[in-house]
Amino acid sequence: MATSAVTAPTALVRSARRCAAMDRDPRTLSDEDVLARVAGGDNAALAELYDRFGSLAFGLALRILHDRGLAEDAVQEAFISVWRHSERFQPGRGTVRTWILTLVHRRAVDLVRRQERQPDAVPDPHPTSRERGADEAAVVRDERARVQAALAQLPDDQRTALELAYYGGLTQSELADRLNEPLGTIKSRMFNGLRRLHGILNVEEAR
Numbered sequence: 001m002a003t004s005a006v007t008a009p010t011a012l013v014r015s016a017r018r019c020a021a022m023d024r025d026p027r028t029l030s031d032e033d034v035l036a037r038v039a040g041g042d043n044a045a046l047a048e049l050y051d052r053f054g055s056l057a058f059g060l061a062l063r064i065l066h067d068r069g070l071a072e073d074a075v076q077e078a079f080i081s082v083w084r085h086s087e088r089f090q091p092g093r094g095t096v097r098t099w100i101l102t103l104v105h106r107r108a109v110d111l112v113r114r115q116e117r118q119p120d121a122v123p124d125p126h127p128t129s130r131e132r133g134a135d136e137a138a139v140v141r142d143e144r145a146r147v148q149a150a151l152a153q154l155p156d157d158q159r160t161a162l163e164l165a166y167y168g169g170l171t172q173s174e175l176a177d178r179l180n181e182p183l184g185t186i187k188s189r190m191f192n193g194l195r196r197l198h199g200i201l202n203v204e205e206a207r
Contacts, residue, residue: 031096039086043194044187046083051171053097054079057104064108070115073144074107076166080147081107083198150200158193161186 026034026048034052037045057078061071081103089099151159164170164178172190176183 032091035082035086035089035096038083041198043198044191046079046194047165047172047187047190049082049096049100050079050165051173053100054165054171056097057101060101060104061108064105065111070111071108072166074104074111076147077107077144078103079166080143146201147197150197153200154193154196158189158196161189162193162197165190 026037026042026045029037029048031049031052034045034048038049054075057075058071061074062068065071065074078100082100089096093099094102151162154162161175161179164175165172170178172186173183175181175190176186179186181189
């Protein structure tokens with residue numbers, strides 16, 4: 001009984017802390033709390049994670065790929081994975097920063113391998129590995145096509161903001177400067193755009 005008496009209040013305190021975190025500006029939260037909000041469907045929290053780690057992620061991808069376009073693809077795919085699979089993060093295995101950069105690294109390495117499998121590359125002596133790589137590349141291509149099709153359904157201002165952020169590697173502040181818009185307008189535009197994009201992709205998955 002003594003254990004229950006201690007455990008119950010502790011659980012209540014933790015729950016209260018989580019609820020309080022949900023009400024705060026994401027810029028004031030820890031990385032873990034921001035990711036928890038992403039898991040709860042908070043698109044503004046995803047934008048905050050991108051502001052924190054987007055430039056670092058792009059730098060990592062560029063060092064691996066030596067191509068800005070491919071690096072942008074790697075970062076976009078990684079943040080889509082963060083958005084859709086944030087529940088896979090395990091705090092005991094590292095920080096949010098490490099987890100996100102690991103996702104970026106994996107996407108970048110996958111892109112390198114795909115480039116090496118082009119017709120002018122040295123043939124892979126392991127057919128099973130090659131076939132598996134081709135299947136993975138097809139899945140990524142399909143996912144990218146779905147996202148591009150969903151982006152095309154957004155209003156021009158929302159699509160432009162998202163494309164500049166995720167393809168161009170710009171933070172929200174940089175977007176505001178580039179588009180000559182107030183920072184609050186950019187945040188609202190990205191929030192609404194991500195929410196619409198999320199809804200479009202969920203509808204397609206349900207079909």
